[in-house]
Amino acid sequence: TLLTINAGDYIFYTDWAWTSFVVFSISQSTMLAVGAIYYMLFTGVPGTATYYATIMTIYTWVAKGAWFALGYPMDFVTVPIWIPSAMLLDLTYWATRRNKHAAIIIGGTLIGLSLPMFNMINLLLIRDPLEVAFKYPRPTLPPYMTPIEPQVGKFYNSPVALGSGAGAV
Numbered sequence: 382t383l384l385t386i387n388a389g390d391y392i393f394y395t396d397w398a399w400t401s402f403v404v405f406s407i408s409q410s411t412m413l414a415v416g417a418i419y420y421m422l423f424t425g426v427p428g429t430a431t432y433y434a435t436i437m438t439i440y441t442w443v444a445k446g447a448w449f450a451l452g453y454p455m456d457f458v459t460v461p462i463w464i465p466s467a468m469l470l471d472l473t474y475w476a477t478r479r480n481k482h483a484a485i486i487i488g489g490t491l492i493g494l495s496l497p498m499f500n501m502i503n504l505l506l507i508r509d510p511l512e513v514a515f516k517y518p519r520p521t522l523p524p525y526m527t528p529i530e531p532q533v534g535k536f537y538n539s540p541v542a543l544g545s546g547a548g549a550v
Contacts, residue, residue: 399504402501402504405500406496406497406500409461409463409496410492410497411493413434413463413466414470414489414492414493416433417429417470418430418470418484418488418489421471421484427472427474427475428471430467430474430488431464431467431471433467434464434466434467435464437461438460438463441458441461442460445457445458445460456507456508459504460503461503462496462500462502463496466492466495467492469491469495470484470489470491470492473488473491
């Protein structure tokens with residue numbers, strides 16, 4: 382489940398929503414089909430893909446809640462739509478009489494066609510990322526945590542630097 386969740390940008394951060402959508406669609410379609418078929422073949426239970434997708438959905442709700450608790454807007458994390466595609470895979474697995482090759486080919490195709498469509502609709506419903514970015518600027522570091530850039534070569538004419546030898550560099 383963790384491997385699937387982290388394949389592509391499962392959180393769909395709103396500032397990279399459409400970039401992560403492309404990576405997500407390819408990786409998640411593949412990972413959901415392979416992971417769910419793997420579980421179904423070993424358990425023989427047709428509802429396994431839906432169960433698998435439900436776990437990932439709940440995991441993402443928890444992540445959304447955590448980001449919201451940190452002060453980010455609700456739209457900062459978009460929960461992807463896994464469950465309907467997984468239900469199609471479960472139906473395929475049931476309909477093909479547990480023929481694993483048919484389940485992988487037909488179910489995988491249904492996931493590959495439906496998951497990007499469900500998630501595109503999902504992303505169209507969220508607020509504009511630029512609006513969110515301007516309304517909720519990202520938190521900045523306090524001054525004592527702001528990194529100081531090293532001043533390399535700035536003091537090459539300084540008598541203090543010249544007098545201190547190699548240590549000045």
